[in-house]
Amino acid sequence: MPVSRQELFDVLSQLGRALGNGHRLALLEHLAQKEAPVEELAGASGLSIANASQHLQHLRRAGLVTARRDGRQMVYRLTDERILRLLTLLQEVAETHLAEMERLMGRLFADDDAGETLEPMTRVELQRALEQGAVTLLDVRPNAEYQAGHLPGALNAPIAELESMLSALPRDREIVAYCRGVYCAFSHDAARLLRERGFQVRRYQAGILEWRAAGLPLVD
């Protein structure tokens, strides 16, 4: 007896439901940076341990994450690179279409690009600039995430330590700052600070998430 199409869609919809919760998306974005144990994920997402655990199991049932035991910790990670593409595409579609999304993005971007409206750099522009050695690339994420993998040639400049690194940065060529992805505020903070100090700076807005989703290599 043939399987009804509806049965297949019902199974497929499990995946959609797994993506249908803001906390789970936050967990996934954190996992997009690097694998992590439950406690860290809970802390980063503002969830109780028990609640985070349940959300993670929900994600696991949907096949989006896998878990392995390491000592007494349970380390979760994204199942594979396609999950990244899924997240990126979801964000892309949302940004173009959801009115509310645009409103929020507007608020997010309003305060740093004010005055001098510098377009964020696209991945393609960045790749070309890097090939030509034309820019200094700054990874402004926390050091742990930098160490788990960063764009080739990037310096780590966690936002908290950026101020003390200023003297090491060039004033005669463009600086490009990036962080996790579109929703990560670090690169905005960094760009504002650097601009105030007279550096030429732009943001690679899409960040490491899009870079990986495009299948480009990272280094450790």
Place this chain on the structure above:
Amino acid sequence: MPVSRQELFDVLSQLGRALGNGHRLALLEHLAQKEAPVEELAGASGLSIANASQHLQHLRRAGLVTARRDGRQMVYRLTDERILRLLTLLQEVAETHLAEMERLMGRLFADDDAGETLEPMTRVELQRALEQGAVTLLDVRPNAEYQAGHLPGALNAPIAELESMLSALPRDREIVAYCRGVYCAFSHDAARLLRERGFQVRRYQAGILEWRAAGLPLVD
């Protein structure tokens, strides 16, 4: 005041929730073929008119579909091509990871590839074969969907009329049948029939959905 990341994820999760229902996915897949009024969509998905309408409005709020009034009908369509990519990617991830999905797919494929296990043809294989003029391509979807756009060079052979078209088909070269996408059973039915009658036949399993998602052209 900066927008919290969580606010953004909450908005984004609306999109996920919209994809988190089997009936809505069925509606989307139908819309992936061609735009359609509520009544048709309801019929095709086995939903009451009122229920279909509500699901469609859910999809509209999420920005996945748009609607326009045509006379007394309300015609829905996918917002843009990226929605297709989203659906395809969702299916891809699901097929690889959801155990239950694999089980169902197994059942679906069990009865036609039995005995002679012919691998479905990939898009790349199909493209090469078409360039060389090496195959006859059959679109086995209903004629209305064929007319809304089909692969270049494809003949329309709706499954109901396939039998009466057999004499026009070549026996000395391979036939490739395709329909909507992975979940569409027409190409299985067609392949089984043709194989029984002694034709050389394979299926382009991913179907028109993947073709469009890859940005390749259709003709009317």
Place this chain on the structure above:
DNA sequence: CAAATAATCAATAAATCAATTGAATAAAAC
């Protein structure tokens, strides 16, 4: 303008989902 058609709205009840709490496991440290 009345009747018919296509779709939406509003209200309800059943089902599912989410956060909290406290108890239960499983592994490591003592």
Place this chain on the structure above:
DNA sequence: GTTTTATTCAATTGATTTATTGATTATTTG
């Protein structure tokens, strides 16, 4: 072997989601 730590499980409650029903709104037809 008891204690500590990290996580999961189970039960509860409140919030969302879904399908159904019947009423309501637009638009066309007669």
